[in-house]
Amino acid sequence: MKPILEPIPLGSLRSIQSFCFTKPNFETPWHFHPQHELTYIEQSVGTKFIGDYVGSYEPGELVLLRSNLPHCWRNSVHETDLAISYVVQWNVGIYPEIHELKAIHQLLKTASKGIIFEKADVSELIPLFKKLPELTAPEQYTQLLSLLQRLADCHFKSLSEASFIDNLPSEYGSRMAKIHDFVAENYGRKIYLRELSELINMSEQSFSRFFTKMMGRSFFTFLNEYRVNIAARLLLDSDYSIAQISYSCGFESLPFFHKKFHQAYQLTPARYRKQHLAIR
Incomplete structure (x- = not known):
């Protein structure tokens, strides 16, 4: 059983990581991490758990999660296609809290409940988002900033009723991961x-x-x-x-x-x- 605190290898020389996930299943259990996360579902259907929210997911969804918000995606047991998603994770505070970026920080504050964007609003942004893994570190920094600025003008809805700002005790996360696994199997x-x-x-x-x-x-x-x-x-x-x-x-x-x-x-x-x- 993996612990709820997912280690993300970002250090003083790296503040952003972006990748394309392609496997038979989304393997990570209910977990959190101290980085913000933006996830796009390219392929696969199933159930997503965001904070205290449970609901279906499908291709085309773009979800923004503030740091420390517990989450996971579970494939449908009847799904035979690969699970494909594009993910970017970045350290808190890499973009300064200045007036020009006020909309971005308000967006991240709202994302403490998890937010899902309207597909029509973000359709033009998805190709840019999917290119992030190919970019150099400086290019990722500026591209992500641009994407967040444009996302701040898009329509979205919150998912979780409760906000998750602080770290959960690790033993809480381990228990919840076991519960999620048990429910999925039974x-x-x-x-x-x-x-x-x-x-x-x-x-x-x-x-x-x-x-x-x-x-x-x-x-x-x-x-x-x-x-x-x-x-x-x-x-x-x-x-x-x-x-x-x-x-x-x-x-x-x-x-x-x-x-x-x-x-x-x-x-x-x-x-x-x-x-x-x-x-x-």
Whole structure:
């Protein structure tokens, strides 16, 4: 199990790193790091966890994360294509807090909850963003500055309800990483609180308090959100019936699945499938 604090090899001679990630899966667990991060999803679908947010992701998403904000991306278990993303991470404070850069620093402050940009607004910026790994260090510095300045004028929405400014204790992160891994492997069956509490060596009551503190809601509320997100993906990527999808995602009652799905998407599962497939 990797620790939640992800070491990023940036030192006094290097303040920015940019790379293209191409592997079968996004392997990093729920983690944080003291650098800011901008991630573009080129290929892959699945579930993203940003702070206390859980929701689907798809190609074309550009997400900005302030330093210390816990996050991870999880591929759909039915996904067969490679996971491809472009990432830039940079040290806090490399751009001075001067009046001319006020919009950038306000953007980074808002990103303490994680923000996702409107695809139409950033479409022209993506080719420039994808070139970052090819640039020299001075070119990366000026290119990133230019991109952030232009992103400050784009429309976006916040993801997490809670802000994450300070470092989390490392043991908290290790526990949450274990919980995320367990849910990803077992969401399709009935999960008992006892299993989770034993997994991280807590009593059931202590586990419930810990999880609610970290995620802002109970574990089973989070679990239902996770299952609904997986179900939404299956509605688009499979020919399974709605009942099959419901039960495969761990819902024991079809009416309960319909209720939770409608709460999340303001549509019935059937309407969601029809509406989204029609625009593909």
